[in-house]
Amino acid sequence: MASARGELPPWVDLGLIPLLNLVVALLFAGLVVLIIGENPLEAMWIMLKGAVGSLKGWGYLLYYATNFVFTGLAVAVAFHAGLFNIGGEGQAYFAGLGAAIVGLGLEFLPWPLVIPLAILASMLFGAFWAWIPGYLQARRGSHIVITTIMFNFIAGSLMVYFIKDYFRPVGRMAVESREITGAYILSFREIGLRFFDLRLPSTPLNLTVFLAIIAAFVVWYLLWRTKLGYEIRAVGANTEAAIYAGIKPQRIIIITMAISGALAGLMAVNEVLGVQHRLLLEYVGGAGFVGIAVALMGRSHPVGIVLAAMLFGLLYQGGAELSFAKPLISRDMIVVIQGLVILFMGALEYAFRPALAAIFIKAED
Amino acid sequence: MTPAIELIGIDKRFGAVHANKDVTLSIAQGSIHGIIGENGAGKSTLMSILFGFYAADQGEIKVKGQPVSIKSSSDAISHGIGMVHQHFMLVDPFTVLENVVLGAEDGKLIGPALAKARQELTRLAQDYELDVDPDAIVGDLPVGLQQRVEILKALFKGAETLILDEPTGVLTPDEADHLFRILGQLRDQGKTVILITHKLREIMAITDHVSVMRRGEMVATKDTKKTSVEELAELMVGRRVLLRVEKGKAKPGEVVLDVKNLTWKDRKGTPRVDNVSFTVRSGEIVGIAGVSGNGQSEILELISGISRPTSGQIVFEGKDIGILGDPRHVREEGLAHVPEDRQHRGLIATFDASESSILGWHYDETLGKGFRLDRQAVISRCKAEMQEFDVRPADPLLTSAKFSGGNQQKIILARELERDPDLLIVGQPTRGVDIGAIEFIHKRLIALRDQGKAILLVSVELDEIRSLSDRILVMFAGKIMGERGPEANERELGLLMAGVTEDAA
Helix, strand or coil: CHHHCCCCCHHHHHHHHHHHHHHHHHHHHHHHHHHCCCCHHHHHHHHHHHHHCCHHHHHHHHHHHHHHHHHHHHHHHHHHCCCCCCCHHHHHHHHHHHHHHHHHHCCCCCHHHHHHHHHHHHHHHHHHHHHHHHHHHHHHCCCHHHHHHHHHHHHHHHHHHHHHHHHCCCCCCCCECCCCCCCCCCEHHHHHHHHHCCCCCCCCCECHHHHHHHHHHHHHHHHHHEHHHHHHHHHHHCHHHHHHCCCCHHHHHHHHHHHHHHHHHHHHHHHHHHHHCCCECCCCCCHHHHHHHHHHHCCCCHHHHHHHHHHHHHHHHHHHHHHHHCCCCCHHHHHHHHHHHHHHHHHCCCCCHHHHHHHHHHHHC | CCCCEEEEEEEEEECCEEEEEEEEEEECCCCEEEEEECCCCCHHHHHHHHCCCCCCCEEEEEECCEEECCCCHHHHHHCCEEEECCCCCCCCCCEHHHHHHCCCCCCCCCHHHHHHHHHHHHHHHHHHCCCCCCCCEHHHCCHHHHHHHHHHHHHHCCCCEEEEECCCCCCCHHHHHHHHHHHHHHHHCCCEEEEECCCHHHHHHHCCEEEEEECCEEEEEEEHHHCCHHHHHHHHHCCCCCCCCCCCCCCCCCEEEEEEEEEEECCCCCEEEEEEEEEEECCCEEEEECCCCCCHHHHHHHHCCCCCCCEEEEEECCEECCCCCCHHHHHHCCEEEECCCHHHHHCCCCCEHHHHCCCCCCCCHHHCCCCECCHHHHHHHHHHHHHHCCCCCCCCCCEHHHCCHHHHHHHHHHHHHCCCCCEEEEECCCCCCCHHHHHHHHHHHHHHHHCCCEEEEECCCHHHHHHHCCEEEEEECCEEEEEECCCCCHHHHHHHHCCCCCCCC
16 A cells, blocks of 8 residues: 555654754754854763752743643644634734733632633634634634734734733833733742742742643643544544534634634733733733744644644743853844744654654665 | 557565565557456556656566666656556646646647647547647636547657556546546557456446456456456455445435525636535435536535525524535534545545544544543543544544545444434445445444434545436526435436536436
């Protein structure tokens, strides 16, 4: 049977190939470091030590990873329905509006009530921002890639307007809201101090990290253990077959985009309620786009996404340390390294596959 | 005389699959040589190696006694080998002439090549009954003519040996006869033809020699005159097979499906189904014959709710289901649908078999309450269906794409029949299915009929229609040209399929 061509055992497909791609990406990154006149091995060591060599490093790594899990899951869910949601950035940004409205407007409520409400509002606002492109795709045929990109810009402008004209306290110079005190999600440092009399290093890592793990599980359950998930995957894998089965692709597209936007919206929980405790400009900072790389690398599976998000967390944190230690290597260099990782993990995902397949067939004979 | 083509000890593996095992084949100059075998027997792989799509792991190819190395299709062409693929490799918006010179443009300007091609086409048309208007747009031509363009393309590039892969699947019996006449003339002019097919009748009708492949091996090469359909079938399958379907007389009951003045127009407003009326009763199989693309597929889509009629009614057990236009509701009314296009509609290639085996029935409460989908229930149900329908391998977790055509079809059939429908509509039930599975599927359909179920069968295989149906409707250009009994002869049906009615004939 010809379809069995180039069949590889799962551990190669899911383990060895991503690892190999990562190694090659790092080799190339090392080459770039070498060209600008630094020692790549030393640079690598600084990055690793900065990210996983201390509790502080881990704190930052996991904080970044929390954001990337949300945006990565958002991309992955849409991807399972055959949709390429590039609007995680805008959805996460717009969701901050929901978080802030509830966080500031309902702060008279006790925290066990206002925090879930604020989380819900973040999801709803994110969902709404993705629902519009979903609706336009399903009913009007406007391509989701184009509309979600445009919605990133629209969200950017709208948020400036809202924050500047409605959230900024009178007389404040900085374009940001006043502090959100009701829906205040505690950081690990604060928990350590308050409940365990433990001095943890100061990092932005907060309880939202558990929400990320829950979200990953829920996404897995949704996709592989519910009828809706079955329909989402059917539409993504083969729309014709889905129609035959009585599934309405338009409906699934709209629902899936809303779910995707809600997941991206959770990032606002981490940033607005867990770290900044206020609504401020540009807090998403590219995490929406990193989510695309995370989803690609994690093969759109929640477990893969959690691992990929941690890798990118490592790159972010280690990169920050590296640019601090080695002024020659600027933050832009880190972006280059991340770009290389994306290139090899995503675009060149199958570059080494044929060669590996050949080796395995030889070994079998 | 030196053979035109010799394949010696060809061996090819795809991973764990041994597609060609030490295959040796010699094809005489100026003959028509048939290659038959079930799906997956290795016919296509062997021809792909000859045409340069794959490289053999071992073995040698000789053209006219000379060892050659064929690494790409252009190598093959330069050695005088041409191929007409099952799915045509034509550029639809181009003219016949432009398609013919494609890949043989000779230089930067297209003018001289076109002029030369025009001359050559006129000659080929005279020599081989291969007339096609050189300035016609290929996309506008009927499939029979498109196939001729493919043949012309190969001949224009100097093909001495022509490989045809399942050439008659898309043709009316009449067009097929014409094709065979062309092939006969090519042979008489000294060309060599290799015909890959699964239709034993064609082999008997046209070839000089026939080679049978089974599981990657060349099991026999025979003189066509000295063999029989029965012998070839046995060689293909490796055991005796029943080619005729055994069935008793139908006992039609009440009308289950009543289609009244059904019309469906496409976006351009062209009626693709044109005022069609017919009934299907319980306990009978009604077959719709016709060349593919004459509205049969649209009828299946309309009845199954995938598309909505422009006008007319589809009354199923007293209820108009046409207005529902929803496959799910139609299914809930008790209708099952085995779609024509197994790969693209019947299942989801990337899903595992258990997930494909609930497609369309996935919202069933027995597979999980409410929104949940109970994976264990799905798998155990699939497992039971696989045993009942003898699906091999009986592994619910194997990816759907990895099953052979016959086993995929059994998975679909099992899924549709297990829900005990009152009406089964089924399109091309045995397309690309091996003989063993065909026998099984046909028996199942007859058994279903004998249980008193109604079956509407659409197939482009006239033999299948004739052996299964109790009544035969023939479609042409969206209309039903007439109804015949199963005893109708092939010529009569062939004329109706070509749109010729008694009055005109």
